[in-house]
Amino acid sequence: MEIEDKEHTMDVRATERHFWFGRWLSQEALEHELGTLEAHIADTLVQPFPLEALLAAAQQVADSLAQGSELYQRLAALAAHTNEPEEVAQLLQGAAQALQRDALLARLRAELGATHPASIERRYPARQFEAWLPVGCLVHVMPSNVFLVAALGLIEGLLAGNLNIVKLSARDSSFAAVFAEALCEADASGQLRNYIAVLRFPSSESATLEALFSHADTLSAWGGESAIAAIRRMAPQGIRVVTWGHKLSFGYLAADILADETTRSQALKAFSADVCRLDQQACSSPQTLFLECDPEALHAYADELAAHLAAISPTIPGQTPETAEQAEITTVTQVAKAEEALGLTRVIEDPEDRWRIYVDTRPGLRPSPLFRSIWVKRVDRGQLVKMLRPMRAWLQTCGLACGLGSLAELTRALFATGVTRVVRPGEMTDSYVGAPHDGVYALQQFTRRVTLDAPESAHDAGSLSQLETAARGAPPLVPIMTKQGFLEAAAPAGTPELIFRSGGSSGVTVFSTFTWADYHAQMQTAAHGLLAAGFDPQQDYAMNLFMAGNMYGSFISFWTILEKMGARVVPMAMVTDFAMIASTIAQLKVNTLIGSPSHLIALFEQEGQRLNGVVEKVFYGGEALTRAQRRRLQETFGVRTVRSVAYGSNDAGPIGYQCAHCTGGEHHLFESIQDMEIVALEEDAPVPAGETGRILLTTSASLRSHPSIVRYEIGDTGRWLEGPCACGRQDRRFELQGRSSDLFKAGGPFFNARRFSDILDSKLEYSGLSQLHVLEEGNNIILELWIHEGSGLSEDVVAQSIRRHYPEVEFCCTVSTTFHFRVKTVADVAFVRVAASGKLKPVCDHRIH
Template sequence: MDIVAHWVFGKPVEGQFELNQARALLAEARNRRKSLQEIPFVEIVECLHRVRGHLSQVERRRASVERIAAGSNFSTPMVDLAYGVLLDALDRSMLEAKVKEELGSLEVLDVPVHDRSRSQLLKASPLGVVLHLASGNVFLTAVLTLVEGLLTKNVNIIKMSSRERWFALEFARAVTACDPEGIVASSFAVLDLPGRDDTVLGEFYGGVDGVVVWGGEEVVKQLRGRLPVTCRAIEYGPKFSVAVVTSAAVKSYGAELLAEALAHSVAVWDQQACSSPQVLYTDLCEAELEAFLDHVCQTLDRLASTLPLGRRTLDELAEVTKERELAAFNAAIGTGGLRTSGSRQEWTIIVEEKPGFRLSPLNRTLLVSPLKTPEYLFEQLSAVCGHLQTIGLAASREERSRFLEIAELLGATRITSLEGMSGGVPGEPHDGVHALRRLVRWVSTEVGSDEAYYSPLETLSLPRLERLVLGRLRARVARAREGSDYYRERLDGIELRSLDDLASIPLLSPRDLPDLVPPRSRALFCSEPRDGYVFRSGGSSGRPKYSLYSLEDVAADMAAAARGPYALGLRPGRRVASMFSAGSLYGSFISSIKIAELLGCQVFPLTSHADTEMVLATLEAFSIDTVLGIPSTFLCLVREHGERFRSAGVKCFLYAGEHVFEEDRALLASYGIDDVLSFGYGTVDAGPLGYQCLHCRGSEHHLLVGHQHLELLGLDDDLPCPVGRAGRVVVTNLERALMPLLRYD
């Protein structure tokens, strides 16, 4: 008897997997849920990104590709192409883009997130223990479904396909090797269970919280009747895809370009993927079709060398042979056409004169069917509505809208270009649904009047908060070391086992910053700037410092900074005028507008240099209740025109950049402006640092926990400042990606 190998919670297990082991595994899986839920989400991402690096090593990739190809029906080049797809999917940027697109936030798996429009908190909670039944048509299925389970903090049990076992186990070993703390690696099991004996599977069905099934129609039907009502069935059943090429598209884009794209989509995965085109529908006339298929055949011939067809079973060879013989007969009597690669059976194109739909025998066998109108496509495919996944569409701009309507009526879940059929983008729905959303439960919590003013991060226990901050610090260090020339050597060998280890990172002085950023250098950047904002500050040294923020950085900063005005009562419906300085690379005006917009306020972008009469007239005309700005500018206006502010109904002034003294508060109160508080505390370089709530007085501010990490060091040394003494503020922005500032002094 062959030894069956499994990987259970970070350790290899040999032998047949028995019923008593399944019961023990289920109990252990439930016990492991808590530790996985408490790990910061970003550490799961970093672990998977390290797995990517591990699997990317040249010799390991070569050996893995050869081993997978030897045990599968795919050729070595095809396996290598798929291996590259997996490495791309494991890149941290792709993982985070997927989670943001599907769940809306990277925080929502760690802590509840404010839904400010409804005064409630929303958290994505994992289902719990999830069983994944992997399919055998594509060897990546087991790994990719496991990744989705880990990203949603579920404890996962993977039943490998009988057609591909080795790589799923190899991936499990890689996760274990790349997870020093072992929390991620010990949160899943990869099992080799015989399909003929479902006793163990039956035990799992009754004990898990969700089952993800990839398979044929019979497998899906059988599963539905065996799951308890408390278990969520997540089904990815049988699907097929087609291509559409119109004469107008060929005239617009060229036959050769479209033919190459179609041939490549036919060749990738040897048509085994649900997104592979099985039928081409086209309205090309006979001469146009002959020329178009010439190009398709030429491309398929080239791909037969560069991306060869894999091994086929005798049944598959027989099915293709049968289709060829029938097509040859139809061609002989003038009711169809046949093009082939010859006796090698590398590819087959069957042109059918009679319209309709039938499934291809796959293995690079493309059926060609006539298409008269977009409505004609509906007639041919309406009988298989619900099974259609992708339509690769090449049509003119005028035709496209009608084809899209037909595709929707047919229940197609993807409409792509011809070349896009076998690809995808992070967060794209699969079979019409977002996979990650099906792996979580959304928990809504009504926010009490006191809780409404604070971030859920601030209500975490101190150990939970410190664990979260440590995870984000580790991610910042890893990403800076990997991407920044400045930090690569500076952070070499540094590991953060606890928050105390942060002191091993050298301080970054504001005096050094101008030499690390444009125009002098790009050494601080972790990537090449492509979007975002550039701000400027002079600083105490007098040397201008430029701070670059990507749009992602700006969004993170604004979301954090909005905690302050929200805590002070800004809500949808408030009328807010910004009188901060604009232009000259200042950041305050842009930030104030974005924050007020985030909070759903009606915004009046006045600026500090607007005409005085226009400002006053606007305040009065719209009964503006809140003004944002710099104290000195605002106070000058109030001293001269206080009664106009009173008549306008201005009640609140939120300031930044300068202090407001007691005599200033008295002046403002005399004109009815009673709420005078900080709009937020921060710097151009480091971003927003703190905020005030209604209980803060004077210059007191809360730290923006989870967004910034603050250290207080001695005035004369770099040691932690004793409690009760004044010290230097040293900050690390926990979310800034483009230009990270670690321990900025």
């Protein structure tokens, strides 16, 4: 059956000319489908573009373009009709590199400034929102016989989020259509096909072309001046026409390079390679080489160039000119030879006719007949701008060879002529990810910058994505990633750009790596969470009290978050000079504190009187804050807002955020970054809503390139909260139930450290610090609960309350002769903290294992 299906597909490709949103169509069927196109466009564009699906499909196609694959063979055969096999192999390899997920994400960041530029987000610190949204229906009119341009142009249009219709010449092969089909087949979501059509018909079919153009929001047109002019005439009034016409490029050797034999030889050798690569078919290939020299030296330098061309040309595969192209080469060469008698020119030819140099004593840029043909001319630097500006509309690249002393002057002059690229000799046809094309970013040409000045009800919304239901698929069918699995996955690949060290409540050190791009994208999302929690970047003045140093991430992360929000910040860090902190807060009138609960509570206990009436908002993170502690901050010290600053980790990044309707451990999930599962404590199975389980995280691959985090057991427990949130956000809600490491054994059943703090909070209204210590005294196991000595609670009262409300503790105390429970009051400095983060360690096990 599979063989029959493949044969049927191949037959369809052979008989039907058009790939139409996942189907192959005949010309007759196309005419009918054009009548339904507007409805399809409207239905498609109202949906968010499936960027993740595009990235995954493009990566799969890139992987399958490895030499020898079925797709590679099929595409190579289609391209071989008009290209040499060596050139096809080189270009397909380049296409595979361009389709890599990292390369596409790098283009988005370089050209549109964000990994997800279509996300409508706050323009901090103001109230307005902005985004790069697609133009809509993008029609590409592609040049004939340039097989890769259509495929990569389609990718650009998709990357910008558009519905794309690629119009090919009837003379073209079905390369672009087969590429589009492969992209759709690689898309597991099935959504990309709604955005892709590839049509082949002659431009002489004006009725079909006009019908197609009538649906376009933007036309992207390739071709010469006459072709572009014809497209502009047919384009509906008011739509954007983006043109990619033929361009001229040249090389330039400054006098300081020519004066030194070594640098001159290196530059001429490099320019020789530029002349040979791609047989000058690229717009960035040099057609004229300018030299800052006197007339006598011009011919000597041309002879040196000829020697380098003779050596390099046989090493770079080329293609044979067609009849018309060879005729142009012959004509230009013969005219130049005829002008030798007048002393105007000189022709230097390869005996095997593989290359040729035209030495010309007259000024000005001249296009060459290509196929390794180059004009060599003198140039006066002072006349450069006047000479080239008349051709500014057609200039693109200059390969510049000059010393540092000439660089600024020549670069400024070249850009003034209209040149858009200045590059090194030998690299004129090279580029880099995210480079502009012809002086513009292609993705910006295919998008529009939109703005939203939202109503007052959106004052605490940072991204409209929080107000939309996220598309969610089934969990990946892979085993749960353990902490050890994370450590192995996070092993540095190459040179990590950013490394954090965690030392949370478990005290186990973990190194976590990020790219700068991933880090900044995640911090931008975290900023939206802080806004939702109640921080106002236009009004509030924040003091960052998180732990700094030791490779810990909290202080650095909130430095970045607050910077992205354009907030006013005092970067204090977790110092223990509470008097100095309070003095600074009072002097600067800081109204918002951001830090760790244990440090914040200690600050208020010692300096609360000075802070009362000044500090209005407290945002905490890294540890839980009890209800008694929250009440004390509000009722005793006048803090109006007490809320989680974020729920996250050094391992996985931001995970959850609070809104005004979240209390305690309740959070919204950052669904634009994370997908969360909650599975049973003892098995890999989802728990019903409301039941406690282990939290697993899968981080968006476009926001965490290394390590890949899929079903990672973060070490926390939680439960899903049902029903919509009163804030209106659609991001799912969950409630943290504590660390799975809060479970420990002390001579009997498992105990949960969270239960002890809950009893202190709910039964004794204790708002201070607490910590559990497990000790061995001979054969006895001692479970010791530490509380703050200034709490006013006696050790006996606390011990009795714990035993009364924690049955397992009472059972062990009653039944076991070797288990003992006691309470100890200690000073603040006695509590054990994790060195890296400053967090309070919930359980300290002093037993010898």
